[in-house]
Amino acid sequence: MSFKLGRDGYTVETADNGEQLLQMAAARPPALFILDLMMPIQDGFSTLLKLKEQPALAGIPVIVLSAKSDEEEVVRCLNAGAADYVVKPFSPEELAVRVGRLLKK
Secondary structure (H helix, E strand, O other), X not given: OHHHHHHOOOOOOOOOOHHHHHHHHHHOOOOOEEEEOOXXXXXXXXXXXXXXXXXXXXXXXXXXXXXXXOHHHHXXXXXXXXXXEEEOOOOHHXXXXXXXXXXXX
Protein backbone atom coordinates (compact mmCIF):
# COMPACT_ATOMS: atom_id res chain seq x y z
CA MET A 1 0.00 0.00 0.00
CA SER A 2 2.67 2.48 1.01
CA PHE A 3 4.66 1.87 -2.16
CA LYS A 4 1.65 2.30 -4.47
CA LEU A 5 0.41 5.44 -2.72
CA GLY A 6 3.92 6.89 -2.60
CA ARG A 7 4.35 6.21 -6.31
CA ASP A 8 1.05 8.02 -6.90
CA GLY A 9 2.47 11.14 -5.25
CA TYR A 10 1.16 10.78 -1.70
CA THR A 11 3.35 11.21 1.36
CA VAL A 12 2.82 8.11 3.48
CA GLU A 13 3.63 7.65 7.15
CA THR A 14 2.98 4.41 8.99
CA ALA A 15 2.31 3.53 12.61
CA ASP A 16 2.78 0.14 14.23
CA ASN A 17 -0.31 0.36 16.42
CA GLY A 18 -3.27 2.55 17.35
CA GLU A 19 -1.53 4.34 20.20
CA GLN A 20 1.38 5.32 17.98
CA LEU A 21 -1.03 6.51 15.29
CA LEU A 22 -2.82 8.79 17.75
CA GLN A 23 0.48 10.28 18.95
CA MET A 24 1.66 10.89 15.39
CA ALA A 25 -1.67 12.41 14.38
CA ALA A 26 -1.71 14.76 17.36
CA ALA A 27 1.73 16.06 16.41
CA ARG A 28 1.05 16.34 12.68
CA PRO A 29 -2.50 15.61 11.48
CA PRO A 30 -2.63 13.87 8.10
CA ALA A 31 -5.08 14.45 5.26
CA LEU A 32 -6.39 10.87 5.56
CA PHE A 33 -6.11 7.81 7.78
CA ILE A 34 -5.98 4.23 6.52
CA LEU A 35 -6.73 2.09 9.54
CA ASP A 36 -6.51 -1.69 9.85
CA LEU A 37 -8.95 -3.14 12.38
CA MET A 38 -6.49 -5.81 13.48
CA MET A 39 -3.66 -3.94 15.24
CA PRO A 40 -1.64 -4.70 18.35
CA ILE A 41 -1.96 -2.75 21.61
CA GLN A 42 -5.09 -0.85 20.53
CA ASP A 43 -7.40 -2.29 17.89
CA GLY A 44 -8.51 -0.29 14.88
CA PHE A 45 -12.10 0.21 15.99
CA SER A 46 -11.02 1.71 19.32
CA THR A 47 -8.56 3.91 17.44
CA LEU A 48 -11.32 5.06 15.07
CA LEU A 49 -13.50 6.05 18.03
CA LYS A 50 -10.64 7.98 19.64
CA LEU A 51 -9.88 9.79 16.38
CA LYS A 52 -13.49 10.88 16.04
CA GLU A 53 -13.56 12.14 19.67
CA GLN A 54 -10.76 14.63 19.04
CA PRO A 55 -11.97 17.87 17.41
CA ALA A 56 -8.70 18.43 15.55
CA LEU A 57 -8.86 14.94 13.99
CA ALA A 58 -12.59 14.21 13.76
CA GLY A 59 -12.99 15.72 10.28
CA ILE A 60 -10.15 13.72 8.72
CA PRO A 61 -11.48 10.88 6.56
CA VAL A 62 -10.72 7.32 7.65
CA ILE A 63 -10.59 4.29 5.39
CA VAL A 64 -10.94 1.09 7.40
CA LEU A 65 -9.26 -2.09 6.16
CA SER A 66 -10.36 -5.47 7.43
CA ALA A 67 -10.64 -9.13 6.58
CA LYS A 68 -14.06 -8.99 8.22
CA SER A 69 -16.67 -8.65 5.51
CA ASP A 70 -19.85 -9.17 7.51
CA GLU A 71 -22.42 -6.41 7.21
CA GLU A 72 -22.54 -5.81 10.96
CA GLU A 73 -18.83 -4.93 11.10
CA VAL A 74 -19.00 -2.67 8.05
CA VAL A 75 -22.04 -0.81 9.42
CA ARG A 76 -20.45 -0.50 12.87
CA CYS A 77 -17.37 1.20 11.41
CA LEU A 78 -19.34 3.46 9.07
CA ASN A 79 -21.62 4.50 11.93
CA ALA A 80 -18.54 5.27 14.04
CA GLY A 81 -17.35 7.73 11.40
CA ALA A 82 -15.33 5.79 8.84
CA ALA A 83 -15.57 7.33 5.37
CA ASP A 84 -14.99 4.00 3.63
CA TYR A 85 -14.52 0.30 4.40
CA VAL A 86 -12.31 -1.97 2.28
CA VAL A 87 -12.34 -5.74 2.65
CA LYS A 88 -9.07 -7.67 2.41
CA PRO A 89 -7.74 -8.85 0.11
CA PHE A 90 -7.96 -5.77 -2.08
CA SER A 91 -5.92 -4.42 -4.96
CA PRO A 92 -3.55 -1.52 -4.39
CA GLU A 93 -5.14 0.17 -7.39
CA GLU A 94 -8.59 -0.02 -5.78
CA LEU A 95 -7.26 1.51 -2.58
CA ALA A 96 -5.52 4.29 -4.54
CA VAL A 97 -8.80 5.14 -6.27
CA ARG A 98 -10.62 5.27 -2.94
CA VAL A 99 -7.90 7.49 -1.44
CA GLY A 100 -8.01 9.79 -4.46
CA ARG A 101 -11.80 10.05 -4.24
CA LEU A 102 -11.65 11.09 -0.58
CA LEU A 103 -8.84 13.55 -1.17
CA LYS A 104 -10.37 14.80 -4.43
CA LYS A 105 -7.21 14.00 -6.37
